Amino acid sequence: MRAAVADGASESLLAGAWARLLVRTACRYGPAALDAALRHAAEVWSDDVREHFADGPVPWWQQEKLRRGAQATMLVVEAGPDDRWGAAAVGDSCVLHCRNGTILAGFPLSSATDFDVRPDLVVSTAVDAVRPVSIAGRFDRGDQLILVTDALAAWAFRLHEEGGSPVPVLLDLTADAERLDDWAAGQQAAGRLRNDDLTLLVVAL
Numbered sequence: 001m002r003a004a005v006a007d008g009a010s011e012s013l014l015a016g017a018w019a020r021l022l023v024r025t026a027c028r029y030g031p032a033a034l035d036a037a038l039r040h041a042a043e044v045w046s047d048d049v050r051e052h053f054a055d056g057p058v059p060w061w062q063q064e065k066l067r068r069g070a071q072a073t074m075l076v077v078e079a080g081p082d083d084r085w086g087a088a089a090v091g092d093s094c095v096l097h098c099r100n101g102t103i104l105a106g107f108p109l110s111s112a113t114d115f116d117v118r119p120d121l122v123v124s125t126a127v128d129a130v131r132p133v134s135i136a137g138r139f140d141r142g143d144q145l146i147l148v149t150d151a152l153a154a155w156a157f158r159l160h161e162e163g164g165s166p167v168p169v170l171l172d173l174t175a176d177a178e179r180l181d182d183w184a185a186g187q188q189a190a191g192r193l194r195n196d197d198l199t200l201l202v203v204a205l
Contacts, residue, residue: 002027002078005093005199007149009071009121013062017048018070018124026076031088031134034076038090038127045070045124069125074132075108077145079205085145086136092119093199094153096146097137101167103160104143107135112158115150145203146170151196155187174202 006022008015021041029037049066058066073091087095089108092115097105109115122130139145146167148156156166173180180200187193 002030003203004076005147007073007093012071013065014070019072022074030078031076031086034088034132038122042124042127069123071121071123073119074122083138085139088132088134090120090122090130090132092150094148098144098167101165108133112154115154139205143205147201149199151194152198155193
């Protein structure tokens, strides 16, 4: 089983399309070959860009952003029948290894204070410039791997550090997108959640 999330940097051009390509490619390659996955995605990306601008030339105001490349964080996880799991990442999208409502480990970040405004990014024009980090471990049947983008990860770590448990909340929020939207609006209004895109994916092991 493989799953991935990527969080496009809003200031870069075509970040959403780049993030989707990274997810598809990383799920084919897996954590152990994330370097190769990124190189393959960069090769395919030039065709995607040409298709996007097939109806005309690149507008002048987008040309500089296009030269800088599309940018996104990247996280891919894998779990096998031998009760082992692994992950590889670039940036601050995180996986939480959870058991019985408790976070056992966070990767690649593990504390609310680890987040800043300039995470490492996979840039479509410079994929060789990044070095993914990786982790491996074992799981028990009934554990969860919860994949979250940065704002939701920071919220979860903060609550965990305050003595609370974010795991039941996160599991409940997967029921439907509307529930997540309503919850996020309330947390943002209370100043506990940064106003940002949210991705939440739960893998039951």
